[in-house]
Amino acid sequence: MSDSFSTPQWVHDAVFYQIFPDRFAISPKLSKPDNLEAWDAAPTVHGYKGGDLLGVAEHMDYLHDLGIDAIYFTPVFQSASNHRYHTHDYYQIDPLLGGRPAFDAMLKEAHRRGIRVVLDGVFNHASRGFFQFNDILENEAASPYLNWFKIKGYPLNAYAGQPNYGCWVDLPALPEFNHANPQVQRFIFDVARYWIDQGIDGWRLDVPFCFGDDAFWQEFRRVVKSANPEAYITGEIPWDATRWLRGDQFDGVMNYLLSYACWGFFGNQKLDGYALGQWQDAGHGRDWIRPGAGDFARSVTNLLERYPRPAVLAQLNLLDSHDTARILTIFKGDRDAFRLAETFLFTYPGAPCIYYGNEIGLEGGQDPDSRRAFPWDESRWDADLRAYIQKLTAIRKSHPALRDGDFKILSANGDCVVYLRALGAERIVCAVNRGAGSVSLDLDLTAELEDTCTLRELLRGGETRLQNGRLAFNLPPKSAAVWENVLTGL
């Protein structure tokens, strides 16, 4: 670990919200092309619904009310795909998203509310329409940009036949950059710096495990941090991320290992295997999706010990994303399981990230179903769920121990896990019971708290007092409790 490793405090403190821009909101002020899918229709692989960034700007109060501190946007750059991972131009905001004016309005409305904005950087591959690749398609061996990609023959089999150039998972639509070319490196670093200079607060990096040696990512960090030392760098790493989290590359990663552990414990053998798909396979979740409380306790403790502490506090902790089924669907619609899992995420080190719409009960299987449009008709919302998420954001915000405090498992048995968060004099005791029956626990907290300390429960309210340093309580079925120590004489 680098001696000088530090990660942005705002990330430790943040609650993220992930937005898939085509599906969050449409501004009535923007004119759109003709051929859009109906907002409420089931998403398709290729169709666009026409969501835009002015729509996000117009709903910034909604996010602020929810308690959001940062938005992670899946790609917003000009791209000929509804998910925009096929970048056409890294310097342009997609016209269907409202272009640069809509982006600027969104950024302004976000920053005005103290909400930070992290963009998705897709630097492994571009698209067939990307200028330098398109030049090779048009001019073949005469293109000045041959060395930007991994060309193996002509004519390029870009739209028919087996692709004869390097491309991501053999998809001809996604030609891979030749990262060995210093001009390609310069191009990527320039893009990274440009958007930081334009005011974004960080980068989420797409498939960084596919490209870039240590020197590449070290330079990436240097470029980004020299533009803004407080910028956040997080990577999409769906497995162990040690290599990138030594202090010289990323601040954190999308903490999918934690997702797997949460799926396993809170899903409790009632997971939707079809919805999980390849995420339950070896290399992804197989060794981590475990129902046992002990396994869960070991996993979540391991994840805190596996990486340097600055990275741990800056992890992007998520239950799902645009790349998985939605958590409610993974949990076969079990809202209690979802609530408990979110409770854990909000009381665990690292920044919780809510996938847009989860808070109002949106469901969806794997891509493209997990990318449904946000229903703005409130009658279709699960208002209780949303109020619960609001409560979690409020609790996390008002308790530094939940963000920067130590974490310690107090008990992990059967359906129940109890853990402590501690920072300075602040102590938070959290307990989750995923089971169908209530659980009585009697915990010895003498090592953690004053013998007669009063604890205040934050989710439902109420106080209780330790008896000889012991906390005895009954946890109803499928419920959680979050106690804070009531400090006196301050």
Add this chain to the structure above:
Amino acid sequence: MSDSFSTPQWVHDAVFYQIFPDRFAISPKLSKPDNLEAWDAAPTVHGYKGGDLLGVAEHMDYLHDLGIDAIYFTPVFQSASNHRYHTHDYYQIDPLLGGRPAFDAMLKEAHRRGIRVVLDGVFNHASRGFFQFNDILENEAASPYLNWFKIKGYPLNAYAGQPNYGCWVDLPALPEFNHANPQVQRFIFDVARYWIDQGIDGWRLDVPFCFGDDAFWQEFRRVVKSANPEAYITGEIPWDATRWLRGDQFDGVMNYLLSYACWGFFGNQKLDGYALGQWQDAGHGRDWIRPGAGDFARSVTNLLERYPRPAVLAQLNLLDSHDTARILTIFKGDRDAFRLAETFLFTYPGAPCIYYGNEIGLEGGQDPDSRRAFPWDESRWDADLRAYIQKLTAIRKSHPALRDGDFKILSANGDCVVYLRALGAERIVCAVNRGAGSVSLDLDLTAELEDTCTLRELLRGGETRLQNGRLAFNLPPKSAAVWENVLTGL
């Protein structure tokens, strides 16, 4: 003709220089991709030489010394072709040209010297990499932009097979816009306005005869002129242009009809038919390429009567372009013929335009040979030719009658044509003799000049005095004379 038709005075007064940006100059300050052709190698259809706009900026003094007032650039926008007629992005300056910073530097250096800049607007078609077309390629029927082009089926046969969409002269690389779509119209008008707002001085329009009804071009004019009333609008019309020159659409056109007439008369049956190619066919030059002096006189007079006077004074008068062979090659290397044709162009109403490199004796057959790189090694220049062009620009600049004056044929016989330009008290008598023998003429100018007026010859110097209103002179083989009346008692 519109009552309010006026054309920019600066165009009447201007000498244009046409630059093909990949071939004019390379700045040593810009880094370039690896795979460029050698500057001095013969041009190929697909290869790039890497010329850039910073190179143009660095050679602005060269143009200023030549007497240039305006540059017409073939396209400079991001494009996957060396000629850049396959537009990839209308809002970006091509990165190989140095991008926006090089463009801004060029514009600044030009304007600092009073040199105006006209860009090439290619609005009939885009390219296969153009974002909205690329979106259709990627998403087919699900693309929001279906209505931007003329799609007839899927999958698109863009890179193989017969194109199943509207494209220019059946070239799949050049998908034609659907100009009936108001969003396409808006897009084009926005581009047109944007670059005027960025400081360019006008648009040369590519193949405007292929698209756009009267209402379209009227709106185009309104948009451009409302952004800058002094902006120049000229169109590529290689035949009669009456429709566009009534005052409501263009200011002028590329005056190819005049080119044909000049080829015919000055080439004098010694034209290179292979170099002329399709330009000598029906619909283009066939009815205009005539060797006779009488035919020539009638043609050049006709072209002044055919269009409203404001358009006549704002025509872009050229002998060749990137679309033809170079004039020296058309004339089979006859530099005298070239000199005489230029002399005519510089003493005729409308703005003369020099195709880059002609002034130092560059030759070249049809595309791609006419697009050779400018040789900056002065030992390869025809210095006399350049000095002659400098003299012509100086003469035109110092004589308003050559720009805004009336034109009248005085004599047209055999190898010789004599004509008068007149504005206010200024009279210019021009004579060209294309023949191998000297010609003696004795002209009655009593209707035009004082009986004993003194005339000063501007090309070689010397004075002569009318005798009883008659000018008697001997014109050497393949030479021209330009007399101005010496005004006394002012």
